[in-house]
Amino acid sequence: MLKRLLTISLALIIIAGILYFFFWEGEKVSKWKIIPSNALAVVEEPDMSKSVDSLYHRDDFFAFFLGDNPVLKLRDSLIENYAYEPNIEIINQGLSYSIHQTGKGKFDYVFYLDKSVAGVNKVINNIHGSLLEGDFTLKKEPYDVEGKEIETFFKPAGLSIHYVEIGSFGVFSDNNLLIEDIIRCYYGNQKSFEEKYKKSAQIKGAVRDEGNVYLNGDQFQDFLEQTVDLKFTDNYAGYNSLFEVGVIDVKSSGESIDLNGFAIKSDDKRSYLNLYASQKGRKFRSPQYIPLQAIEATFFSISDNVVWQNELQNYLQVIQGQELRKQSSIDNKYGVNIDQWYKSVGSELTLVELPTGDYQSTTHAMIQELSDIGAGLNILNKLAESSMQSDSVYIEEYAGIEISEIAIEGVPEALFGPYFRGFSSLYYSVIDNFLIVTESVPVMKNIIRSRQEESTWGKNLKIASRLEKNIDDASIGKLINLNRAWEFFPAIASEKYKAMLTDNPSPLRAFEWMAIHLSELDNKWYIAANLEKSKRLNIASRETYESVFRTEFDNPIRTKPFVVRNHNTFENEVFLQDTANIIHLISNSGQVLWSDSLNEEIRGEVDQVDFYQNNKLQYFLYTNSRIHIVDRLGNEIEGYPLFAEPSTSIKAANVIDYDNSKRYRITYSDYSGNVYLYNKDRQLLKGWNPKSFEHRLIEPMRHLRVRKKDLMINITENGMVHITNRRGEYYDNFPLNLGDQVRNKLFVRQGASFEQTLLATISAGGKLFEFNLNGQITREKQLIKIGPNTRFEIIPDALEKTYLVAAIDGTRVRILSKDLNVLFEKDFLKTDQLSFQYYQFSATEQIIIINDDVQQLSYLYNRRGNLLNGRPFQSSHEIALLYFENEKSYKAYCVYNNALQVYEFDALPPI
Secondary structure, three states, X not given: OHHHHHHHHHHHHHHHHHHOOOOOOOOOOOHHHOOEOXXXXXXXXXXXXXXXXXXXXXXHHHHHHOOOOHHHHHHHHHHHHHOOOOOOHHHHXXXXXXXXXXXXXXXXXXXXXXXXXXXXXXXXXXXXXXXXXXXOEEOOOOEEEOOEEEEEEEOOOOOEEEEEEEOOEEEEEOOHHHHHHHHHHHOOOOOEOHHHHHHHOOOOOOOOOOOEEEEEHHHHHHHHHHHEOHHHHHHHHHHOOOOOEEEEEEEEOOOEEEEEEEEEOOOOOOOOHHHHOOOOOEOOOHHHHOEOOOOEEEEEEOOOHHHHHHHHHHHHHHHHOXXXXXHHHHHHHHOOOOHHHHHOEEEEEEEEEEEOOOOOOEEEEEEEEEOOHHHHHHHHHHHHHHOOOOOOOOEEEEOOEEEEEOOOOOHHHHHHOHHHOOOOOOEEEEEOOEEEEEOOHHHHHHHHHHHHOOOEOOOOHHHHHHHHHHHOOEOEEEEEEHHHHHHHHHHXXXXXXXXXXXXXXXXXXXXXXXXXXXXXEOOEEEEEEEEEEOOOOOHHHOOOOEEEEEEEOOOOEOOOOEEEEOOOOOOEEEEEEEOXXXXXXXXXXXXXXXXXXXXOOOEEEEEEEOOOOOOOOEEEEEOOOEEEEEOOOOXXXXXXXXXXXXXXXXXXXXXXXXXXXXXXXXEEEOOOOEEEEEEOOOOEOOOOOOEEOOOOEOOOOEEEEEOOXXXXXXXXXXXXXXXXXXXXXXXXXXXXXXXXXXXXXXEEEOOOOOOOOEEEEEEOOOEEEEEOOOOOEEEEEEOOOOOOOOEEEEEEEOOOOOEEEEEEEOOEEEEEOOOOOEEEEEEOOOOOOEEEEEEEOOOOOEEEEEEEOOOOEEEEEOOOOOEXXXXXXXXXXXXXXXXXXXXXXXXXXXXXOOEEEEEEEEOOOOO
């Protein structure tokens, strides 16, 4: 559409040359009187000759909002198609354009060429000769609107261009209805943009530097609704009447774009922004509770609670009706006084958007400072008790913090308006003096865990500096992690924008963070926004990976590298074992910190535990006969190792923490299908002394806690899925018989309920099963075999969000998505010794690893099957891979023969 529009724009300028061959001075008419009032925005072009690195030299900004920069394309088309470079003054001073929304995701431009500016006619005359060789034909009989003739030029393909001359302006567009609107504005029969412009003239800073963008607040809500998929439009109900008109100055550098300006506050009583116009900005403390994986957060400052409550009630009366229907229904049905909640509101309110586990959708969290914790808990607990749907209130303790449920839908919206729409479920916790509200228990647990591990926005130095620079002291602040947000925009966008974000996303994805600051100044909104760019990605140009360090040992390495954390410095270290059964801990710089003999081969994974609950970490590992817990100095902790029961050998072991309280349970299974479960004091627990499943287990016992219920999950080789409680008693509909032998591990993605929790595996016969904790098989699909010996492997994402499927036959390997679409195919010399890894760090940052044990190579592919850097790693075992979002880089840990090698490489290009 844009290319077509730019060709039209070019042709219209040429047409103007035909119509007005000689210099002409017409009637002086303000362009603001002829621009229709429904314009979404009006752009005044800058003097590009005075701004070498002007925003308007690049496509980035326009790509972010509307697509390619129309002025640049116009100029480039003149040069390319007509071998003539126009006088720069046509862009410096003589051109403005308005942007109009004319349909679902469709925008049209109207260009206003000011013929009174010196040089504009000269440009038109110079390109007159080129028009004679063009394909456009002028209709013999122009049609008129209110006495003004509109010239129409067309191509045989049906493309038409409409031109009218009004006063000193040549006006052109490919949309004749917009031209007709302009004529009606000129004669006063339709409302023009002039009233908006007069109000914008009150705004200081509306100067011609790098250009001005006039924003029409009346059209903003419609713009949002038209650019998103219809089913998501209700999500934007809170954006009504944000402002009346705004004027933004744009400045840019190589690394960022800054937008600064003012907006006239809306008089519309539905404007949610106005609730915070009288509230002074502050330094927000809620980022201490926002997990690093958050997509965006909106911060609201409340400096005067009484004024805010009064204005909020007036606002809600307009939105909900005089009787405040949503609040009244809660008051009447549950017998509580909702006003008590308002009294507990402190000086900040934050709405957070977070990804769900599989990156297919998002979820909300609300963080509210409590001015009075006692009063706040009182109203919350009353709502929980009065809304309970069983004999007791749902309360679960996690990491020492209580999680409770309010079984009422949409309470935040009833309290704070449609901006807080959502929250179909309501779970709450109080941490310090902040109330946290989420839509599910797993999200709440993630917030609690992130705070404990200091993996939050407030603890991340780079994000904290963005907050301090851009958001602090704002009445309303918004910070968007575009690195993550781009992954979700296509899902909610209209078809046009979905294509823009997926077909050619690179100009958009150059931006990684966006900050918006709003505060009241002189009865106007001061607006400051910052778009921060990431470094340029050029993966294809590199031929080698960058080596971080290489550490050699006396013996070949037996295990894969286990990346562990130093609890003192929080740096990553590496734990591994060599073929002499010596275990080693290696620092972040490659130094061997200590080595010690274990006498037996490590089996399975190495995990970290905080055994003494003092934030100091130890290493949990096991051999064929013993379970070890080793401190970071290499010493076995008191009471360990734990020896296997007599006449048994350890097939698989695991450590379980029911509620993140660090009151660990230790489990192992033997080769006869017996499962043992111990407490920290090495005492066998009732029901697991042992519990026999009669057939060999495929992997260690796993634990989930869903709505206060503990689930112990075991899958055996005969295709039986055993799910029991902590006492070893089966849940309803278990054991579940899959009807075939199983060799694959079980993929588990925890959901908010038994029904929403997903489990998946593939049988030996190649049948994919998906089922839930109610024992319901939700998907049963026979996978297509290439040949009689085709085998299948499920490849769980290392972060437990989703999975892929590998189909192996002969020398051919096919990698399939969860939906069983073929992502790519590869050939190997031998496929009987391949292993697979999958890392989905985000929707775009995904790496599939195929480890070839025969050639001792690890191949790293993106989802399209492109081999990173065109070459594999030398690796004797599976690799470990870390992704650093702030730096947009990866770190890969590989072992080969007797060496540990660590590499760095940049993030993948968007896919």
